Amino acid sequence: MVLIASSFGIGACSHLAYYHQAVSGHMDIMSRREPVDSVIADATTSPDLVRRLARALEVREFASRELSLPDNGSYRSYADIGREVVTWNVFAVPELSLKPKQWCFPIAGCIAYRGYFGEADARDYARRLAAQGWDVYVGGAAAYSTLGWFDDPLLNTLVDRGEVSMAGVIFHELAHQQLYVDGDTAFNESFAVAVQQAGVQRWLALQGNPSQIDGYRRSLRIRQDFVTLVQDTREALALVYESEDSDARKRARKAGVLEGMRVRYEVLKASWGAYPVYDPWFEGELNNASLLSVSLYADKVGAFLALLEACGGDFDRFYARAREIGATESAQRRATLAANPDCETGS
Numbered sequence: 001m002v003l004i005a006s007s008f009g010i011g012a013c014s015h016l017a018y019y020h021q022a023v024s025g026h027m028d029i030m031s032r033r034e035p036v037d038s039v040i041a042d043a044t045t046s047p048d049l050v051r052r053l054a055r056a057l058e059v060r061e062f063a064s065r066e067l068s069l070p071d072n073g074s075y076r077s078y079a080d081i082g083r084e085v086v087t088w089n090v091f092a093v094p095e096l097s098l099k100p101k102q103w104c105f106p107i108a109g110c111i112a113y114r115g116y117f118g119e120a121d122a123r124d125y126a127r128r129l130a131a132q133g134w135d136v137y138v139g140g141a142a143a144y145s146t147l148g149w150f151d152d153p154l155l156n157t158l159v160d161r162g163e164v165s166m167a168g169v170i171f172h173e174l175a176h177q178q179l180y181v182d183g184d185t186a187f188n189e190s191f192a193v194a195v196q197q198a199g200v201q202r203w204l205a206l207q208g209n210p211s212q213i214d215g216y217r218r219s220l221r222i223r224q225d226f227v228t229l230v231q232d233t234r235e236a237l238a239l240v241y242e243s244e245d246s247d248a249r250k251r252a253r254k255a256g257v258l259e260g261m262r263v264r265y266e267v268l269k270a271s272w273g274a275y276p277v278y279d280p281w282f283e284g285e286l287n288n289a290s291l292l293s294v295s296l297y298a299d300k301v302g303a304f305l306a307l308l309e310a311c312g313g314d315f316d317r318f319y320a321r322a323r324e325i326g327a328t329e330s331a332q333r334r335a336t337l338a339a340n341p342d343c344e345t346g347s
Contacts (some may be wrong), residue, residue, distance in 0.1 A: 014331070015181045017198075018114075019084065021096075021116060021117055021118060021121055022115070022116075022117065024117075025116075025117025025118070026117070026146075026150075028081075028117075029081055029086070029153065029155070030079075030150065030153075031295060032079035032080065032081065032153075033077040033078065033079045033151075033153045034077060034078055035076065035077055035078075036053050036056070036057055036077060036078050036080070037074055039053060039078050040053050049159070052159045052160075052166075053078060053154070053159060055163055056075065056158075056159060056165075056166060056170070057076070057156050058068065059163075059166065059167045059170055059203065060075045060076060060110060060170060062137055062167075062203055062206070063075075063170060063171055063174055063199065066199075066202060066203075066206075067171060067174075067195065067199045067202070067315050068178075068199070068200075068315040068316050068319065069161050069171065069174040069175065069177070069178055069195075069199075070148065070174055070177045070178060070314075072148065072151065072177075073151030074148070074151050074152040074153075074173075074174065074177065075152060075153070075154050075173075075174070076151070076154075076161070077151065077153040077154065078153055078155075078156075079153040079154070079155055079156070079268070080146055080155075081155055081156060081157065082156075083157070084140075084157055084160075085140035085141065085142065085157060086117070086141060086142060086143060086144060086155055086157050087115045087116060087141045087144050088115055088116050088117075088118070088119045088121075088122035088123070088131070088138055088139070088140050088141070089113040089114065089115045089116075089122070089138070089139050089140075089141060090114045090115075090116070090122050090125055090136065090137075090138055090296075091112065091114060091136065091137045091138075091139070091210070091289040091290075091292050091293050092126075092129045092135065092136050092137075092289055093134065093135045093287070093288035093289045093292050094133070094134060094135070094288070094289070095133055095134070095251075096240075096241050096250050096251070096254070097241055097288070098234060098237065098238055098241065098288055098291075100112040100113075100185075100289075100292050101129075101134065102183075108147065108180075108182075109182030109183050109229075110182065110183040110186040111183075111185045112186075112292065112296060113185070113293075114295075115141075115144065117174060118195040119138075119140070122138050123138055126138050134289070135287035135288040135289040136287075136289050137284070137285075137287065137289035137290040137292070137293050139293050142155070142157040142158050142161065142165075142169055143155060143157065143158050143169050143172075143173050144173070144178065145176040145226055147171045147176055147177055147180055148177040152173060154170075156232070158170070161298065164204070164216055167199070167200055167203050168196045168197070168199070168200045169196070169201035170194045171195055171196045171200065172193065172195065172196040173192070174195075175191060175195035175196065176188065176192055177325060178319055179191055179319060179322055179323055181326040181333075183330070184326075184330060184333065185296050186295070186296050186299050186300060187300060187326060187333060187337075189296050189297045190296075190297065190298065190299060190300035190301045190303070190304055191300070191304050191326075193297050193298070193301045193304075193317065194301050194304035194305050194308065195304075195315075197220060197301070197305065198305065198308055198313075200216060201213070201216065201217075204216055215290060218337040219277075220317045222272050222275065224273075225268050225271075226265075226278055226294075227278070227298040229261060229264055229265060229268060229291070230291055230294045230295055230298070231295065231298070231299070233257060233258070233260075233261045233291060234291050234295060236257045236260075237254060237257055237288070237291075240253045240254055258286040258287070261286060262282060262286070265278065265282055297338040299336050303337040303338065303340065303341075304322065304337070306340050307321060307322065307337075307340075307341060307343065309324075310340075310341070310342050310343040311343035312343070317343055318343070320343065320345050321343050321344075321345055324345050324346070325337065325341065
């Protein structure tokens with residue numbers, strides 16, 4: 001998850017409050033940082049936190065050594081921010097379209113969500129967008145990336161998670177430092193998820209725990225079932241929105257498609273052994289924005305994983321080819337990924 005709305009520049013006055021919360025929220029977190037080694041050495045640190053932080057440092061070293069991710073100061077300090085979520089991200093999509101609203105920022109460029117350090121601020125903004133007719137969704141995140149402009153710390157929101165989740169998020173956020181394409185959120189997030197998934201599997205292989213590896217692979221299969229459900233639903237909605245029906249008829253058909261999605265989810269969940277992992281997501285409103293919050297992180301993951309395989313699992317070659325693809329015009333970028341590209345740069 002990338003969030004940069006920073007002090008590097010202030011936009012129009014109407015955006016001043018937004019930039020103020022972004023800058024102050026980020027700087028508050030930066031002010032809480034302590035070197036991980038110092039926290040571990042502190043006699044007042046709980047044994048459980050010592051264990052988690054020591055493991056986090058092992059993950060961090062693995063990320064640079066085995067995954068060729070940036071070797072810098074990120075995730076070598078720790079900050080307890082006193083809450084379970086670090087940012088809340090607002091997604092917005094027109095009621096009868098799948099094209100997301102974009103927000104543009106200094107440094108980060110244009111992205112398909114807007115992040116807040118305060119939940120109340122995020123939900124207030126979402127309510128104002130909804131009043132204008134947008135479909136909206138607010139989702140919390142355990143981490144965010146400054147794309148290497150700052151040394152991002154380990155947060156309690158991340159360290160308090162299980163080891164697999166923690167490792168995955170570290171790999172994901174460092175991947176954003178490795179490659180980031182201005183204006184293409186789906187490319188950036190799918191690339192980072194691919195690095196995350198491949199990296200976690202390599203990390204678990206190193207640990208030599210077959211049951212843990214099997215559990216993670218099962219979670220990926222379940223995730224893919226869910227992603228396929230979201231993709232199928234978006235395709236069905238695209239047909240509705242592109243039709244010649246009246247807006248009233250489109251709204252009725254949209255409601256039917258989303259209700260059908262709920263029914264299909266229950267069938268899927270039963271096939272998983274009643275595993276309720278996505279129940280909280282379905283308890284919220286289903287709309288174009290909630291679907292977007294999933295698809296941005298999923299649509300191109302398969303293509304990136306196939307590219308990594310084509311590169312023989314060599315992350316340096318994979319990054320070079322992905323960087324080359326990312327440098328092309330957006331339509332060519334999408335077409336190249338859709339065609340399962342080979343690993344040779346310059347091809």
